Amino acid sequence: MEVTAKPRSIKRNSIANIVNRTWTTLANFLFVPVYIHYLGEEAYGLVTFFTTLQVVLNLFGLGLSKTLRREFSVYESSEAVVLRKYRILRSVELIIWCIAIIIIGICALNADYIATKWINSETIAESTVSLTIRMMGVSIAAQLIANLYLGCLLGMQDQILANTLQISWSLFKNIGAVLLIVFVSSNISYFYIWHAVIDIIYLVTVRIFVIAKLKKKKSDLSWKLHDLANLKTIYKFALGILLISVGYAINSQIDKIIITKNFDLVSVGAYNSVYSLSILTTILTSSIGIAVFPRFTQLFTGNDLSGLNKTFRSYNSIAVLTTSVIGGFLAIFAEELLLFWTRSEIITNIMAGVSFWLILGTALSAIQEIPYNYFLARGCTIVNNIQTIIQIAYVLTVTPFMIRYYGLSGAALSWFIEMALSTTIYLIVFSRMYLDKCSLRLLISIYLPLLISIAIAFCARTLMLAIDFTDYQRLLGAILIGALTLGIAFIISNKHKFSNL
Incomplete structure (x- = not known):
């Protein structure tokens, strides 16, 4: 079937989704302290x-x-x-x-x-x-x-x-x-x-x-x-989505379920607060994913595979660069942001040394969002289902062990290791199935911006600590330097992508 109708603006829908998710994040900042x-x-x-x-x-x-x-x-x-x-x-x-x-x-x-x-x-x-x-x-x-x-x-x-x-x-x-x-x-x-x-x-x-x-x-x-x-x-596709959902629930919640059972409610709230903070890394990717999914579906059902891959590359590159910068700065400045948000030194102290790995893990999972929507638009759930089975085996064996011996830090580190391995393998498989692109080049294009962002954020925070900036001054500095880093990254990558952003 050929798609003849003009698609609604992906950019307009992306903006609407970003506004919604920004409001959700803002609501957390406004209401959680209350x-x-x-x-x-x-x-x-x-x-x-x-x-x-x-x-x-x-x-x-x-x-x-x-x-x-x-x-x-x-x-x-x-x-x-x-x-x-x-x-x-x-x-x-x-x-x-x-x-x-x-x-x-x-x-x-x-x-x-x-x-x-x-x-x-x-x-x-x-x-x-x-x-x-x-x-x-x-x-x-x-x-x-x-x-x-x-x-x-x-x-x-x-x-x-x-x-x-x-x-x-x-x-x-x-x-x-x-x-x-x-x-x-x-x-x-x-x-x-x-x-x-x-x-x-x-x-x-x-x-x-x-x-x-x-x-x-x-x-x-x-x-x-x-x-x-x-x-x-629809039952075959629905069953595929069900298995993916089962995997998501186990992968994202098994650590929290174990923590709820073995730690007091204050520790539960502290860990979940940082996880909520880490969701900031997914705002843009999830917004673009929701907006572009109907277009992916229309291009695939219309047999326009060239247009499908072109649309994917355009929006995926934006998502990857933005997630890398936001994830790197959030992970480094998590302590300042958590204290500013919750106004609780107890929660901030509990999560010292834990936040970094938890936020980076979520950032890596966010990088899978656009490829995930691409798979679903093509009606393909088998790759996600295989990934789900492997992840379930991991979280049911490794995560409980890590929590038992390393507490909250073990839970966060286990999440990071799982997402680092999962994202790497997922993107290699995706690249070889649909993009006919060098997998190594694809991985470099994803991990290099993340590592550079972490390095810039670390140097900035170290300098601000040496100058004896207050928590709020460091937080403001992180926002300004992070925004500048993101802008430079897009300009270097592609001026057209910067205008799209």
């Missing part, structure tokens, strides 16, 4: 536990959101295509709502066990922890369903709308939570009751927009039970 102040560092550790629980339970989503994102990326050449998308959506809906009920049930039935046997809390009552876990289940279930509809909007390239909805949802949830804990009660259970309510409202809102957009293209949409047969056309 949460720590009013809830306490131990209760904040419970808040970070929610993220781990969410990633694990999202496995029940069976990769359906990303599957729908790919299905809705297909060019709508006729009303029959629109009707097929609607029927697939309604069929998947039936499954995801059943899964949501199961998630709520799992959290409700296991809340007491988690509160008494897993969470190490000294100041929060077990009954409060138990109720909080139940509310977390409702929140996670609602977000899981909402992500299904969000995948549809992203696939249709309505990414400005999708990001507007996400920002509005985040804004209402965080501001409402702050008002609640400041003026009503700092009880962590109330905090998550509010989250659950807002998540349900968000779910309903996103669904309304998706259905309205489909009906605008074809008013007489219909679905019957026998339309579940449409699932046969």
Whole structure:
């Protein structure tokens, strides 16, 4: 099938995604210190536990959101295509709502066990922890369903709308939570009751927009039970995504699960805070990945492989350079940024010497983002599935050993080693399969900017310490020097890439 419609601007969608992820990051900077102040560092550790629980339970989503994102990326050449998308959506809906009920049930039935046997809390009552876990289940279930509809909007390239909805949802949830804990009660259970309510409202809102957009293209949409047969056309891709999701959950959360079991909630919160900080390295890559994925899909289904590879090279080079510079400076200046963000010397001291490896590991994982979307656009999940199996074997054997003998430092170092090996092998395989490009040259183009950025950041920090700069002065210096480094890197690499950035 030939793509005749002009694609929506990848740059415009990338900007919309960057704004959304920048707001998410800004929200962390604005609200996390408030949460720590009013809830306490131990209760904040419970808040970070929610993220781990969410990633694990999202496995029940069976990769359906990303599957729908790919299905809705297909060019709508006729009303029959629109009707097929609607029927697939309604069929998947039936499954995801059943899964949501199961998630709520799992959290409700296991809340007491988690509160008494897993969470190490000294100041929060077990009954409060138990109720909080139940509310977390409702929140996670609602977000899981909402992500299904969000995948549809992203696939249709309505990414400005999708990001507007996400920002509005985040804004209402965080501001409402702050008002609640400041003026009503700092009880962590109330905090998550509010989250659950807002998540349900968000779910309903996103669904309304998706259905309205489909009906605008074809008013007489219909679905019957026998339309579940449409699932046969997507189940292989969905199963591939499921395995990838399982691997992601295990790879990214096994260290946090072990830490939650063996360390106090303050240490749990400290480790998860640095992991949240490391997500800064993924803002641009994930934003570009989401924006460019529908275009990848259209070019592949339209059999324009030359255009597909050209688009990949253009945006991947931007992602790699930016991630390298941001990752290098974040890793070196993590202590200053963590103290500025959390306002907690306890958290900062706990993570001294740990942050560097954790942030670099996440930066390396971010470099896989654009190739990953390229694979999915071509309907290829086998490479990611093989990688997933290998990574699962690694994290189930090496990571527990490292944590047992080296504590939090072991967890971070294990993550870095895994991502360094994984990224290297992944890019070599990708290059040989699709780019017909020298693998060594590709790896040099990725690791050299990262090493140079680390060296520049290290020298800058050493100099500022020698001059006796304050923490805030060092942080400001890091931002300025990092921005200058990034600009020079793009100018040297390619002036056209610099204008695109």
